[in-house]
Amino acid sequence: MAVQPEGTPCWADAMFTDLEGAKRFYGEVLGWTFGESSSEYGNYTQVFVDDKAVAAVVPPMPGQEGQSQWCLYFSSPDAAATAERIRENGGDVLMEPMQVGDFGTMCLAREPSGAVFGVWQPGAHEGFEATATPGAYCWAEVFTRDPEATDAFFSAVFPYRMKDVEDDAVDFRMFDIGEKTVLGRMRMTDDFPPEVPSYINVYYTVDDCDAAVAQATEHGAVLRFGPMTSPFGRFAALTDPQGANFSVIDITTTEGEMPKTRDV
Template sequence: MTLRDTPWPDGTPCWVDLMVPDPRMAMDFYGALLGWQFTDQGDESDNYLMCSVDGRAVAGLGGSPAGEDAPAVWTTYLATSDLDRTAAAVTDAGGTLLVPPVDVMAHGRMAVAADPVGAAFGLWQAGGHIGARLTDTPSSVLWNECMVRDFDTARDFYAAVFGYGFDDMSDDQYTYATMLVDGRPVGGLGLLPDDVPADVPPHWMVYFGVPDTDAAVAEVDRLGGRVLADPTDTPYGRYSMVTDNQGVSFSLLSVTAEPELTAAT
């Protein structure tokens, strides 16, 4: 369990949010599945919702912009202390800015980008909002990973933009590496397996912690979601990929809450 009260280091996944056609449906789903509490940020924020656990923000939720054909998706935001410099680095390295840098009142500054192989992600420069204040525990984010069809191009891009090191975990069955910031793993980069349908785009995947993956999967089904990958044991916990009740995919991974909070450094 990790507590955070200061901005996350550059390149670290620091926030996730979901923009969907029906936020009320999403509140019903994630509130029941993950036990989140919701705080409306007001009309000036288009009623964006902070999702929290024990008073600590873990994710965001909002309504899809009217008139825009944006897909409903969980977006992973990578921390930056200089948004303009990072946005320039994105384009210099062959990426695309989907939403250019913009101020979000006093909360911070954001942009949305796509890497050269098509995976979209957010950038966040902290102001009053640093991002997630609680991670690595049930009901919070455990892991973020980028799954692509051109591993080498994606690796070179993220190394150029964020200065990541990589710890290669590949074997004969899969291609995968962890992204390192100052030697610490902060996320993953993997090659989509050949059996993944061609219409599945490159993407960043969000993993949420649950105490019991099988029970959580049963709850997903009860709440109107769908199971994409049945629960499976991994060296890191019991895993499943699912969708919510509006078809947005995410992953679940078992984790046991630690008895004491650990302050992040």
């Protein structure tokens, strides 16, 4: 896939204390295969579906052990300039832009409500080689306790146009680049335990949502929500055995009309 426009989700990775356990789990649930670990880059291991790179897993660096979580990266033509806008708009730069060989330049940051994300300036590695096919990334949502701050931040850092879903039951906003919707934002309700911080939830595509949930729970995952059928597909939210949240979605099984939206 070509380099994506600025602000488009372009890559995802996660740190796992038990890297082999993570490989077994996601191999069973999402059909992933794994490349050779690169000792030069901290045993960073790319994940493949049908020989196309779709994500990566890596063991934590010494001192960084903790609960695992998926990190979504947004494309940037200039990671240093993006890092500066992150600071200017109330975010924290957790890792300064760092060149990773000839692959590209990465940066890690946190938006004002606490969700951690990455920035990727592509080099030889442009990002996802497949999306919206079984085993590959499909969609992501920022779950936040302070949607006003989150919305202001992301729309200032990236060239997003925003629109709200017209539904009194949820506070849900979409971020567009051109005519393409690339990210969602959901206000966290009291249904979320207070100790759960804001985070970005990554969706992976599956052939059969119910079968994926059965596989995941059989291999130690916790089902958090669903399966539920929506106009976008049948999906469920899970927590993997090492504590990383993610969702699965079958985009071929849909129900109901697409929600109406209004520009913000």
